[in-house]
Ligand SMILES: NC(=O)N[C@@H](O)C(=O)O
């Protein structure tokens with residue numbers, strides 16, 4: 408089995424695949440009579456022929472080592488995963504190599520971090536590591552097929568990066 412260690416999510420490392428959604432060191436604005444920090448415009452939905460919608464995903468938690476046998480992408484829209492708990496989750500992405508995923512990269516979020524996966528970027532499905540796996544998801548609502556899957560002949564195994 409081909410193994411990959413996960414690493415802490417960082418904006419820089421994730422930048423080729425989308426945006427990390429996390430509080431900035433300092434808020435962009437203080438609102439609500441000083442009782443709320445606004446961390447402004449952290450990511451932008453990228454939607455083709457449709458609109459952005461907000462859904463809730465309640466995903467089954469997975470354990471490490473995690474068997475990655477499929478990656479997918481959405482040619483018509485980005486997909487943001489915003490945890491509704493402080494539990495970590497795995498974010499697995501890969502560059503495209505001639506229409507298939509190349510070597511995956513695995514990230515583990517810190518509490519309160521989310522991601523906006525870019526349009527047509529190969530990614531693993533939502534992978535919480537603790538229950539409840541409850542997420543707000545911002546992605547495309549529209550006509551047509553927006554899901555392309557690639558099943559690996561030889562699965563990958565995601566292991567703890569230490
Ligand atoms: N298929 C679906 O709605 N979920 C996936 O897109 C995913 O990334 O989890």
Ligand code: NI
Pocket residue numbers: 479481486530532
């Ligand atoms: Ni997806």
